[in-house]
Amino acid sequence: MGENLENNEWVKGDFPGETGFTTPDNYFAGLTERINARVFTEQMKSTVPANGGYTVPAGYFENLTSAILAKTTNENALPQRKIVRLWHSKLLKYASAACFLLIAGSGLYFNIQQQPVNYADLAAEQMLYDIDEQVIIEHIEANQATQPKSSAADAELENYILNNYSQNDLVTGL
C-alpha cells in the first residue's frame, strides 16, 4: 500500500496537466500582487484603529440617540387629536346633501325670478342682429366721408386763412 502511494503520480507530482479544474484568464499573473496587497492591508489594520484616528465629542452617542428619538418615536408620542365624525350614519349624510341641494336650488331659482328684464335693450340688440352687416359697414363709411377731418388745429387754420386771403376774397368766397 505504502509503495503504491509513493509511486502514485499525484504524490510524485507527475500528474498530467489536465486536472479538470480551471482558473480565470491570467489568474496567476496577478496573484502575487493581490496577495501582497492583502498582506499590506492586514499590516495596516494592526497599526490603524478601526475608527482611523477620528474621534467624537464626549458623550456624543448618548446625545445622538436622544436627538434621533426626539425626531422619530417621541414625535409620534404627541397626543393624537380626536377625530369627530361629521355624519354618524349614511342616512344623515344623504339627507344633509339633499337639504343642501334643495336650499341652493331654491336660492338660485328665486334670484333668477327677481332680476328685472330690460326689454328695450333686448329689442335694440335684436334689431341690430337683424340688420345686414354690410349695410352697417356702408353706413359708417358714408358718415366718415361726409365729415372730413383736418389734421390741423383750428387756430392754425384760422391763421393760415388770415395770412393768405384778403377780406374781399373771403367775402366773395362765402
Added chain:
Amino acid sequence: MKQVEDSEILEKFSNEKTRNEAFNLLLSKYQQKIYWHIRRLVIDHDDADDLVQDVFIKVWKNLEKFRSDSQLYTWIYRIATNESITFLNKKKQRNNIPLDEVSGELNETLVASDYFNGDKIQMKLQKAMLTLPEKQRLIFNMKYFDELKYEEISEITGTSVGALKASFHIAVKKIEAFMLNDDINF
C-alpha cells in the same frame, strides 16, 4: 451584551405596541456603525452628525415599507451611502468645486478637524484615501474599515462583485504606493 437579531427588530417594529422598542434596539445596534461609515466619507464631525440623524429619520419613516428582499443592515448602509454621496455632490456644486478637487477640501477639513487624534501613520492613511476617486474610497472604506463582504457591498452599491474586487485592489495599490512614499510626511 448580546445583540438582537434583525428579524426580531423587524417583527417588533411591525407591531405598533413594540414599535418604539424596536427602533431603540435598531439604534443601539447600528447608530455607531452608520456614524463611522458616514464620518469616514464626509470627514467632518458636524456634517456626519447631521447626516446620521437624517439617515435614521428616513429609516424610521420607511422601515414599515421595508421588504425583506435585502438584509436590514445593507438597506440602512445603502441609505447612509446615498445620503453621504448626495451631500458630497451638493457640497461640490455649492462651492463650485471640480470633481477632482473635492478631495483637497476634505483634506483641509481633516487637517483642521478638532476630532482627529490619529498619529502620523493614521493621518497619512486618511490622506492616502482622499487621493482615491469617490467610488474607490467608498469601497475601500466598506471593505477595510467596516469589514463588509463583497456580496454585501454589492447589495449596497449595486455594483458587481467582480468590479468591486477590481476597485478594491486598485485602491489598495494606490494607498500602498502613497504610504510607502517617504517623500510624503506629516
